[in-house]
Amino acid sequence: MAARVELFEAIRTDRRREQLSVRALAERHQVHRRTVRQALESAVPPARKSYSRSRPAIGPWAEIIDVWLEGDESVPRKQRHTARRIWQRLGAEHDACLSEVTVSRYVQAWRREHGKVGVEVVVPQTHEPGAEAEVDFGEFYAVIAGVSTKCHLFVLRLSASGKAVRVAFTSQGQEAFLEGHVRAFTELGGVPGRIRYDNLKAAVARVLEGRAREETERFIALRSHFGFSSFFCRPGLAGSHEKGGVEGEIGRFRRRHLVPIPEVDSLTELNDLIAAADRLDDSRHLPGRQFDIGTEFAYERTVLTPLPLDVFETGLILHPRVDRHSRINVRSCRYSVPARLVGRRVRVLLRASEVIVFDGRTEVTRHCRSTVKDSQTLVLDHYLEVLAIKPGALPGATALAQARRCGVFTAEHEAFWSATRSAHGDAAGTRELIDVLLLHRHMRHGDVVAGLAAAVSVGATSSDVVAVEARRHASRLGSVISDRPVQWPPTDPGRRRVVSLTERRLTDPEAVIAGLPPDTRPLPSVAGYDELLTRRANRDPQPPEIPVTGRTVS
Template sequence: MKTSQSKVDLYAAIRRDHRGGMSLRGLQGKYNVTWRTVRRAVDGQWPEPRRQQRRRGSRLDPYKPLIDGFLQADLDEPAKQRHTAQRIFDRLVDEHGADDISYPMVRTYVKDRRPQVRREAGIGPQAMFVPQTHPPGAQAEVDFGEIHALLDGELTRLYLFSLRLSYSGKAVHRVFATSGQEAFFEGHVHAFRVLGGVSRMHIRYDNLRAAVERVIGFYRDRKEADRWTAFRSHWGIEPFYCRPGLEGAHEKGGVEGQIGYFRRNHFVPVPEVASLTELNALVDQWDQADEGRRLRGRTRTVGDCFAAEQPLLRPLPIEVFETGRWFTPGVDRYSQISVRGNAYSVPVRFIGRQLRVLLHANDLIVYDGRTVVTRHERLGGRHGSRLVLDHYLEALLRKPGAFPGSTALEQARSAGRFTPVHDKWWSAAKAAHGEAAGTRPLPSVARYDQLLKRFGHTAGKKEGS
């Protein structure tokens, strides 16, 4: 008898030969089986099922009730504060002296047991996913994610905008100081220009306040912000709003996963940059490099898929849409204007006047009529200030005693614009002419960076000689 022959086939062969006249003893010899097996086959009995081998005990068995207790308690805990397999293993070792078990044993048991505990508690599966097919050029997804970077030496929370094409997986990113409407618009404009078009069918969004003022009802109806309606109409965007909450996040899982990938692979370790402009230049390089990725289950790279998708995108409009917002703040007695809860300096000659401000996502431009007065990098959050020492030179010329403790001077020092060379020159002037007389010439220089050019080279020569 062949070893690969099943028991059903064996019984069938014995019955066939018995009907052909072979004796029971002859059948025993031919098939090398016992008389009882031949008798059962001839009598037409179905083969008995293979007996289950008795499972050997495991060193984990004494701890399984404890693990089940952890998993059952997790059903009532917040989703992000439930036990992982690693945490369960650590607790078993630390609290119950389970030194005879290993982490892989716990991980395997937790993986199989967790869904069983949910079913036993009457809770359905944690998530259900339906595979989707995305035609090229048809759909995209947009979202923001939080990141941190060492910006000019200070750890700063920033916001990563991401627009991802659903077919190719090509994503474009931009870092902003805020996640407000200006950043939302500018992220779109940058992405569309890089991609060279707009998806033809729709773009998926969650309920960002930059776009949605109010969710109406339970499903897809939204009250949109007026500027967003004008913006999407200009670019030909057809929005698809995901359901509120965690369920809606699964409806744009592509961009959710993309932000996580981008953050883990390009913002670890935390990058150190001097400005947002420098950081966004790096982001552009990383976007280009990521075109060499191969997404799971694909044989072609993201760049190859995008090359096929790009000609199918809707062409960009010729007209320009201004993404910034205009404000008309007044200049207070500290020569500052207030925009979105933050203070920015302007030259003291504008005190008491009203100026026009064009606010962008990462900077703002101050106008007097059509003349540009100054530019500032935008501050995130509220109650911050960005002061430029140059703006106070005229006032400091009249009040030199206010110069040493001025906020503008401290910010200039922190930013490296008021250097040790300046301090050395200032100290020498005070030693020669006294406190007031020695301070008065410093702000009288039209721009203090000219002082560096005039005295820095000479000072450097003397120190090196």
């Protein structure tokens, strides 16, 4: 095109300077006289005419392709033909010898001709600080405790500054949706005026005509508590651009910070990694912004609505019944409760990451919420009263296997159990172990383990010995076992030895053995009782006689 413009310029210049004819100009510039006339008429060359070309390669198959593309109007969007799939079908079903790019160009032209390729016009928006935010969930995978787990990333993004808060959950339930809001508001230090949503089931019970929605009760309570208004986008792809900021942010964050797949020990550790990534993103500059996200948010934070003083409970209340295995079923997962509650209904507070069980108003246990369907989470302590009656059930108990895996049932427990069974038999030895396990309800785990190690080291097989040594270990560390700290005498630790309470009573009462304090009380005396006997002997043995009807009564 540039060459033709230069040619037209040369023709017009020669005409002005030398007043040459059309024929002379054509001979000088070696062009047709028609081109000279076009140059004299306009300095801009006319557009080239487009001629319809024959399509010998795609022509025989054009009708078949048209039928397939027209049939796509009645099938789901995600299962429609692509240009590559059409090319593959032509080769497999009709032995067509075509290049893929030939088919791709034809499909693109067909869709453009039929209005299937279009761009919706979007009006640029200006967001005032603190006025609006967007919320959505995104999916990603993480390896948690060695298991590949599907996670859901809750994202709340402020529209003005671009500041986003992200929280990972293992479910997309309403409790996760509500807890994500609370944690995001707490992190931001305030609440935006309005929040945009798509039609999540956690917030929308039913989609009505237009923008009208029937909202869930818990979502209405959340909105009322924090004082923000809600805006719901149009369903499907038609409304995806209405909260495009958070839609694009989820994909960017996933590619930037969750590749490769993170490997963590717990969901808490995963959220710590995500929080660190959030702080790193504060240094990003959004397109068209003068300052980074952190600087923009520093101002926007000052205009957010302050947080309410009272706390909003995000958990859901359930009332399952305890089965004969002392378990409750919550969202297809089973959790143990104390055996005394078997057959009764309990109140459960189900949060996004934990399960809290109440008997009336008293909390009886809490579990980390399981991420595996049909799993069971059992605590050995819940079965101790039953195992004291049925000691033979302990070796194969599922709760014991889980306690071993998580490190609660240690090697010291195993060694003590083995020693007690050798000394007292399986049943009696297991009961001694159960007595030791009961100590965990009132003493720290480390103190009991230290008591077990001390008892095993001297061959003691009594739970009383473990209790004494655990108490002594706790006192050395300054921990409080009862209402008052226990003070032991400062004796040489190397000369101490473990003895039973019976042996302690048979020894010198002033000796300090096994770390017990000396008995400094005086010996018992009966002098007071002897004094009473003396007073009784000095009293008059015969009372005065009283006459009654001619008889005397002493």
